Amino acid sequence: MARRKQIYEGKSKILFEGPEPGTLVQYFKDDALDRDNRKGTITGKGVINNRISEYLMGLLGEIGVPTHFIRRLNMREQLIRELEMIPVALVVRNVVAGRMAKRLSMPEGTPLPRSIVEYYLKSDDVEDPMIAEEHITAFDWAGTQDLDDMMALALRVNDFLNGLFYGVGLRLVDFRLEFGRLWEGDFMRIVLADEISPDTCRLWDIKTNEKLDKDRFRRDLGHVEEAYQEVASRLGILPEGGPRDMKGPEVMQ
Numbered sequence: 001m002a003r004r005k006q007i008y009e010g011k012s013k014i015l016f017e018g019p020e021p022g023t024l025v026q027y028f029k030d031d032a033l034d035r036d037n038r039k040g041t042i043t044g045k046g047v048i049n050n051r052i053s054e055y056l057m058g059l060l061g062e063i064g065v066p067t068h069f070i071r072r073l074n075m076r077e078q079l080i081r082e083l084e085m086i087p088v089a090l091v092v093r094n095v096v097a098g099r100m101a102k103r104l105s106m107p108e109g110t111p112l113p114r115s116i117v118e119y120y121l122k123s124d125d126v127e128d129p130m131i132a133e134e135h136i137t138a139f140d141w142a143g144t145q146d147l148d149d150m151m152a153l154a155l156r157v158n159d160f161l162n163g164l165f166y167g168v169g170l171r172l173v174d175f176r177l178e179f180g181r182l183w184e185g186d187f188m189r190i191v192l193a194d195e196i197s198p199d200t201c202r203l204w205d206i207k208t209n210e211k212l213d214k215d216r217f218r219r220d221l222g223h224v225e226e227a228y229q230e231v232a233s234r235l236g237i238l239p240e241g242g243p244r245d246m247k248g249p250e251v252m253q
């Protein structure tokens, strides 16, 4: 079989050419970078994030949020729609944490009176700086209609995920979303892309405030793999065979 053409390699995923035009294969790695860009590995993370992202994007699709997800191919790969990516990430915050806590010198864990959506430029040259709507429209990274669509989708995703995670005892503190444009003839839709997983969300146990996300890795808190497993387990979607199966065969079909 011919080797697949690699389209892009990021911190935690690789994109390959898909089997049909307009599709890509998204491969989830175990690699993780911390804030100082030190490389590390979270064993089994790719398998769990593939599964969690499949699950959440599937549910979001059912409530009418358009996503790039088509189907899972195997333990580390999913088939997705190829999009024209918008170089702006949206971060939705429900509770003060991370960069917001630092920037505003506020204690982590302060609840926000209402959800706040921030924009960040996705850039390889500078560390994804926060930007304003004015930068986005002035530099034509996205139009005002695109922004309206992304904002509306981000708030719907937040409402839905808040309830879903609350139901399994997790507080959705914040999360990051990426979007792209899907062209169907002359018609264009804004579609949710990338992944939704403990790499891209902050999830705290509702009772104990224990962190069950990538902050365990970023901040050297230990029990990193267990945190990812715990989130999957609470969602009822641990990979077949449980944690032991996580380094299992690459191709399952």
Ligand code: TMP
Pocket (backbone or CB within 6 Å): 091, 097, 098, 099, 100, 128, 174, 175, 176, 199, 200, 201, 202
């Ligand atoms: P922040 O507090 O560092 O801005 O992160 C906000 C949320 O965005 C948090 O849930 C983690 C997620 N995030 C990513 O998914 N990728 C990134 O590169 C960064 C910086 C944050």
